[in-house]
Amino acid sequence: MHSFTEENYLKVIFHxxxxxxxxxxxxxxxxxLNTRAASVTDMLKKLADKKLINYIRYQGVTLTEQGKLIxxxxxxxxxxxxxxxxxxxxxxxxxxxxxxxxxEHVGYQPLIExxxxxxxYPKRDPHGDLIPDSSGEFEIAVQTGLLELAExxxxxxxxxxxHSSPYLKHLEKLGLTIGESLLIEGITSYxxxxxxxxxxxxxxxxxxxAQHILVSTKNQ
Numbered sequence: 001m002h003s004f005t006e007e008n009y010l011k012v013i014f015h016x017x018x019x020x021x022x023x024x025x026x027x028x029x030x031x032x033l034n035t036r037a038a039s040v041t042d043m044l045k046k047l048a049d050k051k052l053i054n055y056i057r058y059q060g061v062t063l064t065e066q067g068k069l070i071x072x073x074x075x076x077x078x079x080x081x082x083x084x085x086x087x088x089x090x091x092x093x094x095x096x097x098x099x100x101x102x103x104e105h106v107g108y109q110p111l112i113e114x115x116x117x118x119x120x121y122p123k124r125d126p127h128g129d130l131i132p133d134s135s136g137e138f139e140i141a142v143q144t145g146l147l148e149l150a151e152x153x154x155x156x157x158x159x160x161x162x163h164s165s166p167y168l169k170h171l172e173k174l175g176l177t178i179g180e181s182l183l184i185e186g187i188t189s190y191x192x193x194x195x196x197x198x199x200x201x202x203x204x205x206x207x208x209x210a211q212h213i214l215v216s217t218k219n220q
Contacts, residue, residue, distance in 0.1 A: 002052075004105050007074050008033065009043055010052060013061055014071035023060025072136040078104035079125035080115050086126040087119065093126040093177075094168035127168075128159020128178050128214060146194070146213040151184045155215035162212035174203055176213065 002010075012032045016024040026044070030037045041057070048055040052067035063071060081103040085091040091099070106112075113134060116122075123139060124130055130138045143158055157180050160171065171177060175198055185202075186195040192207040 002070065005043065006047060006050075006052075007070070007105060009040075009047060010063065010067050010071040011074050013053065013063055014068065014075070017062065023062050025060050029061070069136055072132050073107070074104050076132045076134075076136070077106065077112055079129055079131040080112065080119065080122070082125045082127070083119050083122045083131075084115060092168075092172075094165040094172065096126065097163045097165075124159070126178070127163055128157075143214045143216055146182075146184075146210045146215050147207065149184055149215060149217070151186065153217055154181065154183055155217045156181055157213060158216045159214035160212050161214065167209075167212065170209065171213075174205065175199070175201055176203070176205070182215070 009029065012029055013024050016028055016032065026037050026040045029044075030040045033040070044053060044055045044061060047053045047067070051064055052070065054062045054064060078100045081100040082093075082096045085096040085099060086093055116134070122131055130141055132138050144155070146155075149155055157176060157178055159178070160168070162168075176182070180199050182196050182198045184194055185197050187193070188195070194205050194207070194210050196203045196205060
């Protein structure tokens with residue numbers, strides 16, 4: 001058994017490594033968990049003793065195979081609970097992250113497998129994030145950041161990389177939700193504002209908003 005805190009550390013290390021693909025530094029973990037670097041160092045020593053991470057001070061952290069498997073199972077539970085909360089309990093996609101943060105620590109495996117079956121084995125959560133299967137495997141995602149998209153290319157929103165409630169509420173207000181079709185009609189030279197056609201509606205969004213939107217194009 002692992003404590004909630006240990007599980008949160010493993011999950012954060014997994015996510016940070018996925019972004020940068022290099023050993024994760026103590027300060028980065030502290031920033032994500034809103035704690036002191038000294039506290040992070042103490043926990044990393046405990047996780048290293050349990051063979052869940054590879055840790056050499058000042059050289060960064062990586063997960064061992066066992067640590068990675070635990071982290072992926074936590075992520076799997078989190079994303080399945082988000083699907084359940086949105087599809088079955090009618091929560092908004094901006095409401096479920098914090099609730100799932102609590103539910104992800106319920107590690108009773110038969111419950112999670114029944115939940116997966118009950119939801120008809122979803123592949124993505126309400127924010128478009130891929131859900132690993134029971135073996136911890138992810139499907140290969142074919143996706144592009146909206147800012148990488150050329151003008152006049154038809155695309156569909158398939159995910160977002162920012163899950164904060166204010167951001168998701170803003171997207172919903174604009175109509176930029178999962179499954180919506182869009183096309184970049186122009187980019188303002190002054191500040192990079194994107195002029196979009198979203199399912200027939202004209203929308204202007206900043207690069208700050210656009211940088212967190214993932215799309216799939218018809219030729220992918």
